[in-house]
Amino acid sequence: MQELQRLSPALWGLAETALLADDPAGAVGYCERGAAESHRVEDSAYAFPFAVTGVRAHLAAGDVAAARSWVERVGVLVERRRIPGTEFALQHAAGVLALRERRPSDARELLESASAGWDALGRWWEGTQAILDRAECARRTRSPAEAAALVAEARARARGTVLERRADELAARLAEGVEPSTLSAREEEVAAQIAGGATNREIAAALHIAPKTVSTHVEHILAKLGASRRSEIAAWAAGRRG
Numbered sequence: 001m002q003e004l005q006r007l008s009p010a011l012w013g014l015a016e017t018a019l020l021a022d023d024p025a026g027a028v029g030y031c032e033r034g035a036a037e038s039h040r041v042e043d044s045a046y047a048f049p050f051a052v053t054g055v056r057a058h059l060a061a062g063d064v065a066a067a068r069s070w071v072e073r074v075g076v077l078v079e080r081r082r083i084p085g086t087e088f089a090l091q092h093a094a095g096v097l098a099l100r101e102r103r104p105s106d107a108r109e110l111l112e113s114a115s116a117g118w119d120a121l122g123r124w125w126e127g128t129q130a131i132l133d134r135a136e137c138a139r140r141t142r143s144p145a146e147a148a149a150l151v152a153e154a155r156a157r158a159r160g161t162v163l164e165r166r167a168d169e170l171a172a173r174l175a176e177g178v179e180p181s182t183l184s185a186r187e188e189e190v191a192a193q194i195a196g197g198a199t200n201r202e203i204a205a206a207l208h209i210a211p212k213t214v215s216t217h218v219e220h221i222l223a224k225l226g227a228s229r230r231s232e233i234a235a236w237a238a239g240r241r242g
Contacts, residue, residue, distance in 0.1 A: 008034050008046035015053045016125075019060065020162055027057035031070075038077050047077040048089040052126065055093045059100050067097055088117030092130055099133065104141045111137060128157045132166055139174050145227030147174050149235035171239060183224060188237075190217040194230055195237035 015030035031054035038047035051074040058067035071093050078086050095110030111134045118127035135150035151171050158164040183191060186207075193203040200218065204211040221233055 004037055004041060004043055004046055007037060008043075008049075011037075012049045012053060015050070015057065019053065019056055020165075022060075024057045024060035027053065028061060028066075031057055035074060035077065042080065044078055044081040044083055044086065047074060048083075048086040049126075050074055051078060051089040051093040052096060052129070055096050059096070064097075064100060067100070071097055085117070085121050088114045088121070089126070091117065092126065092133070095130075095137075096133055099137055099140070104137055107137045108134070108141075124157070125163075128154055128163050129166075131157070132163070132170055135170055135174075139170070141226075143226035144174060145222075145225035145232035145236040148239045149229075149232045152235045152238065175239060183221060187217050187221050187224075190214060191221055191233050191237040194218070195234040197234075 011030045011034040015027045015034070018024070018026035018030060031050045034050045035047060035054070038044070038050075051071065054070045054074060055067045058064075058070055071090070074093070075090050078090055091110045092114035095107050095114055098104075098107035098110060111130055115127060115130035115134060118130055131150050131154040135147045135154065138144075138147035138150060148171075151167055151174060155164065155167045155171070158167050189207060190203055193206060198206065200211050200214040203209075203214045207214075218230070218233070222228065225233065225236055227233055227236070
């Protein structure tokens with residue numbers, strides 16, 4: 001077991017590094033070795049990080065069937081002892097897979113649960129990646145404001161780290177997917193004011209319109225962006241400014 005304590009974290013780190021270097025085959029190899037070592041000694045404690053990494057690696061290689069099989073295989077290892085906290089890895093892996101298989105409702109539920117779990121455990125790496133996966137889910141379900149808010153949260157957490165690049169890439173895809181004409185010119189102005197922290201009354205004064213008209217604009221913006229909170233409008237508008 002002492003050998004596994006030294007070996008497994010290193011293999012996981014190499015697998016994540018390979019993914020970041022666009023080498024899914026290499027990542028799969030490291031994950032397979034990590035799983036094999038855990039299986040050899042009937043380990044659960046060091047197997048769980050490979051669940052999400054292995055799914056990402058197989059999906060990056062374009063093999064959805066292998067990703068599905070990987071969730072099942074690693075699930076057997078992780079559930080062998082049911083160590084508290086390790087279940088979030090399986091939820092996260094299943095959520096990433098559901099997103100690829102175009103099951104957004106399942107993906108959202110799984111990823112939100114995993115995200116909360118990682119944060120409760122203080123696992124920054126997985127937690128930040130889970131936020132980015134939730135943002136991708138929101139982007140695909142045409143909820144750009146929610147996606148922008150999640151990307152902004154992930155960016156703040158990942159600033160100065162290698163995960164910042166993934167956040168920037170997702171932000172770029174999000175920007176490409178939003179039509180400039182989504183909002184009217186007046187709604188764009190209201191959204192910009194919201195991003196600046198203005199209240200409805202302050203927006204009304206700045207744009208020389210009635211507060212009730214501002215409220216109507218806000219309702220329309222929320223509906224068009226698929227958002228539910230002003231903070232999501234603010235994140236979307238901030239992203240538009242670049």
